Amino acid sequence: MREHDTNMIEYKEHSLPNGLTILANRDTTSRMAAVNILYKVGARNENPERTGFAHLFEHLMFRGTRHVPHFDIPVQQACGENNAFTNNDYTDYYITLPKDNIETAFWLESDRMEGLDITRKALETEKKVVIEEYNQRYLNQPYGDMWLLLREMAYKTHPYRWPTIGLSIEHVAAATLAEVKEFYRRWYNPANAILSVSADISEQQIFEMAGKWFGDLPSPADAQTQELPSEPPQTAPRRSEVVHAVPASAVTIAFRMSGRMDRQFYGCDVMSDLLAGGTSARLYQRLVKERQLFSAINAYITGDIDPGLFVVTGHLHPGITPEQGERGIWDELERLQNEPASEYELEKVKNKFEAGVIFGELNVMNKAMNMAFYRMLGDMSLLNGEVAIFRSIGAEEIVRTAREVFVPERSSTLIYIAEE
Secondary structure (H helix, E strand, C coil): CEEECCCCCCEEEEECCCCCEEEEEECCCCCEEEEEEEECCCHHHCCCCCCCHHHHHHHHCCCCECCCCCCHHHHHHCCCEEEEEECCCCEEEEEEEEHHHHHHHHHHHHHHHHCECCCHHHHHHHHHHHHHHHHHHHHCCCCCCHHHHHHHHHCCCCHHHCCCCCCCHHHHHCCCHHHHHHHHHHHCCHHHEEEEEEECCCHHHHHHHHHHHHCCCCCCCCCCCCCCCCCCCCCCCEEEEEEECCCCCEEEEEEECCCCCCHHHHHHHHHHHHHHCCCCCHHHHHHHHHCCCEEEEEEEECCCCCCCEEEEEEEECCCCCHHHHHHHHHHHHHHHHHCCCCHHHHHHHHHHHHHHHHHHCCCHHHHHHHHHHHHHHCCCCHHHHHHHHHHCCCHHHHHHHHHHHCCHHHEEEEEEEECC
16 A cells, blocks of 8 residues: 655555555545546457447446446435546546445446346347447537548557547447457456545545455456557658538648657647637637638647547638638648747646646546546656646747647648538
């Protein structure tokens, strides 16, 4: 057991013999408890011939167990709320409830870690739900297939080349009961999980409850052995144009950038806010308000653990060609490469980030989620240290980062042409 004393989020860490990692934060300001469990499995861990399983499994985890047929009912009876999300890197489940009822959350999460009742009927039901979600969100929405097209263009070998919904919905449709059970056995076990709790309960009590409810659960010896293919360097620009029934033509340019643990990540995060951190930011002021090339424009980073993407995307004003919009975006990216940002601009972005961190720490759920996330990354110093990293980034570093990232040879450009 290791104890960490910080000026911000204080926590203690403990591990069970079966490999489960437990992080406990005592928050004496709240009567609520947050119980978060992160499984180190996301879309990137899937078989390329069976993508979409991590997201499908998130649905299945709410279908009930051999002991609890309806997961939500005990949560509601304990006056709690629960939800989950899946991304390319991991899957996260969380419950908030009054601290006096916290053991309900331990009971439910331990039960479905080992005792999920995966029947053929439940699988077929959730497959239909996921297929409908795919159709509604990706095929029947304007620009809905953007990430299907963009990831396929930006990545050629790394599993980031498909979104969490999957490379093809046929992979989910063809999933067998045996394949789904094997996915469960391999990834949903104590050795592949991080349990994090924030509540006005002593850390020792939390560790004892974790031992009581999770201590006897097994972890298969071969569960986490996997090597992901690395993405080769991109040496030439990539482009794709599609004609769709969309409200307006659109331009999206994605650039390969570093992974989550590289310093370049923080420079890119700052640049995305310089470009698109509100209506006073550069892209809105220059390309929407002054030059009137776009009706809406945004810039953001994907935040992936492995090397991710810096994305600039905008909807064109009527009468503006994609070439004009693309040139406008490049004008602003080149300004970042050649003109240092002002101290005022940088301070505004850094203050916004720091305020978000401070307000986030008022919430027990955010604390629990953040503890699990940074533990998964493998550097708990970032839990309380990222504000200082952002504060250390200066104007000259932004220029260097912009020159490293905004290179035509590392870009993937997707153009939507609105049908007439």
